[in-house]
Amino acid sequence: MKLYNSATRKKEDFVPNSPDIVKMYTCGPTVYHFAHIGNLRSYIMEDILEKYLRYTGYNVKRVMNITDVGHLTSDADEGEDKMLKGAKREHKSVMEIAKFYTDAFFDDCRRLNIKRPDVVEPATNCIGEYIEILSRLMDTGYAYFAGGNVYFDTSKLERYYIFNDFNEDDLAVGVREGVEADANKRNKNDFVLWFTKSKFEDQALKWDSPWGVGYPGWHIECSGIAIKHLGEDLDIHCGGIDNAFPHHTNEIAQSEAFLGHKWCNYWMHVLHLNTNSGKMSKSSGEFLTVSLLAEKGYNPLVYRLFCLQSHYRKALVFSWENLDNAAVTYNKLISKIAALKPGNGAVDKAAAEELRARFTAALDNDLNTSLAVTALYDVLKARVNDDTKLALLGELDTVLGLDLLQTAAGKRAVDEKAKASTGEFNVVSESGEEDADVTAKIMARAEAKRSKNFAEADRIRDELKAVGIELTDIPNGAKWRRM
Numbered sequence: 001m002k003l004y005n006s007a008t009r010k011k012e013d014f015v016p017n018s019p020d021i022v023k024m025y026t027c028g029p030t031v032y033h034f035a036h037i038g039n040l041r042s043y044i045m046e047d048i049l050e051k052y053l054r055y056t057g058y059n060v061k062r063v064m065n066i067t068d069v070g071h072l073t074s075d076a077d078e079g080e081d082k083m084l085k086g087a088k089r090e091h092k093s094v095m096e097i098a099k100f101y102t103d104a105f106f107d108d109c110r111r112l113n114i115k116r117p118d119v120v121e122p123a124t125n126c127i128g129e130y131i132e133i134l135s136r137l138m139d140t141g142y143a144y145f146a147g148g149n150v151y152f153d154t155s156k157l158e159r160y161y162i163f164n165d166f167n168e169d170d171l172a173v174g175v176r177e178g179v180e181a182d183a184n185k186r187n188k189n190d191f192v193l194w195f196t197k198s199k200f201e202d203q204a205l206k207w208d209s210p211w212g213v214g215y216p217g218w219h220i221e222c223s224g225i226a227i228k229h230l231g232e233d234l235d236i237h238c239g240g241i242d243n244a245f246p247h248h249t250n251e252i253a254q255s256e257a258f259l260g261h262k263w264c265n266y267w268m269h270v271l272h273l274n275t276n277s278g279k280m281s282k283s284s285g286e287f288l289t290v291s292l293l294a295e296k297g298y299n300p301l302v303y304r305l306f307c308l309q310s311h312y313r314k315a316l317v318f319s320w321e322n323l324d325n326a327a328v329t330y331n332k333l334i335s336k337i338a339a340l341k342p343g344n345g346a347v348d349k350a351a352a353e354e355l356r357a358r359f360t361a362a363l364d365n366d367l368n369t370s371l372a373v374t375a376l377y378d379v380l381k382a383r384v385n386d387d388t389k390l391a392l393l394g395e396l397d398t399v400l401g402l403d404l405l406q407t408a409a410g411k412r413a414v415d416e417k418a419k420a421s422t423g424e425f426n427v428v429s430e431s432g433e434e435d436a437d438v439t440a441k442i443m444a445r446a447e448a449k450r451s452k453n454f455a456e457a458d459r460i461r462d463e464l465k466a467v468g469i470e471l472t473d474i475p476n477g478a479k480w481r482r483m
């Protein structure tokens with residue numbers, strides 16, 4: 001499989017450090033609010049990557065952090081702690097909102113068919129790990145203590161900017177206006193590893209450390225949690241493109257300074273979800289959540305399909321119209337699958353192999369999910385029996401996660417029920433005799449009853465009675481006899 005590596009800015013063959021397990025790390029949510037669907041786009045695409053790796057035979061161990069402390073309103077250590085902000089907003093404790101929004105996040109994931117990572121670790125669980133990393137960084141001179149905080153000294157690195165050709169001006173853009181720059185920093189890009197004095201006053205959670213009572217910076221948690229659960233070598237690190245700088249850049253700086261060697265081989269970044277007015281965020285425009293989509297009557301998997309229809313390295317524009325189009329596509333796909341008729345279960349293996357190859361070719365090419373979706377249509381159109389189609393669709397959907405067979409089975413059941421209730425009307429005679437004229441009259445009466453024209457129905461009954469035909473209603477039909 002070829003995967004675009006943001007660190008080298010090239011598509012590369014994916015080769016894990018160990019042939020039998022892929023070690024994968026994902027930056028998790030900061031649980032101070034609901035995730036918006038733009039955040040969830042990243043998790044959907046990462047889920048596809050994980051499921052595809054498993055599909056192709058790898059074991060995967062995937063770890064995700066939950067940020068419940070230390071993430072300030074600006075990613076560059078400015079502003080207040082987002083968790084504290086959320087707690088104030090809702091007049092609850094930090095731990096209460098952390099629990100509430102962690103549960104809400106995984107509920108959204110469940111509705112979008114995003115698998116829960118093997119390990120999910122709240123940042124507040126690993127203070128000991130961060131202190132161990134910081135102690136070594138202090139010993140080796142990569143970190144310094146100033147104004148009560150511990151900082152990483154970026155000037156000690158040969159290469160700091162990994163992902164983009166960021167420069168000082170780009171960083172300045174990320175710092176919100178009206179927030180004072182931290183005068184303790186030796187270099188503008190230095191970042192906080194441990195806070196004590198700065199923003200300490202009303203910080204809810206704090207721990208003892210060799211540098212005083214305080215709390216960890218945001219970036220250190222991902223290095224601490226990844227190294228704790230995945231060891232010194234990571235295969236793939238994922239996240240939204242927002243995280244590339246400064247967050248991932250800082251993760252690499254501190255992890256490699258701590259380990260003394262290269263840390264992670266492949267970096268996958270998912271591009272933004274935009275609205276027509278710009279990048280989606282919690283603070284601007286409509287706050288789009290999975291719950292909102294559900295309230296408006298969308299199956300959340302329609303949003304998943306919408307994401308799969310475009311490549312993860314392209315910005316995607318969300319509009320209700322675009323989502324409606326995805327809903328039409330999804331429903332058509334389900335109708336086609338619902339129309340397939342399972343037979344004796346015989347699968348045409350050679351044909352399946354060829355169709356499967358189109359699907360894997362798409363995903364092998366840097367996760368081309370839109371072509372992988374097209375491969376579903378190739379299956380539906382193929383000249384093979386329905387058993388082969390159903391088996392393949394079910395198999396490919398273990399990666400795509402669109403609940404294709406389950407939803408189609410549901411539709412089939414509903415359709416059959418509807419057919420049974422309005423369904424075929426049977427006319428039988430007690431003697432077994434058939435009479436086209438009588439049958440036609442009885443059908444006309446049934447039609448009149450269906451359209452609630454009871455006067456007409458009674459008239460036909462009387463007309464038949466007048467020629468000696470007696471009617472009895474039976475389930476799904478009528479029986480008649482000559483009197």
Ligand SMILES: [Zn+2]
Pocket residue numbers: 026027028222247251
């Ligand atoms: Zn992270």
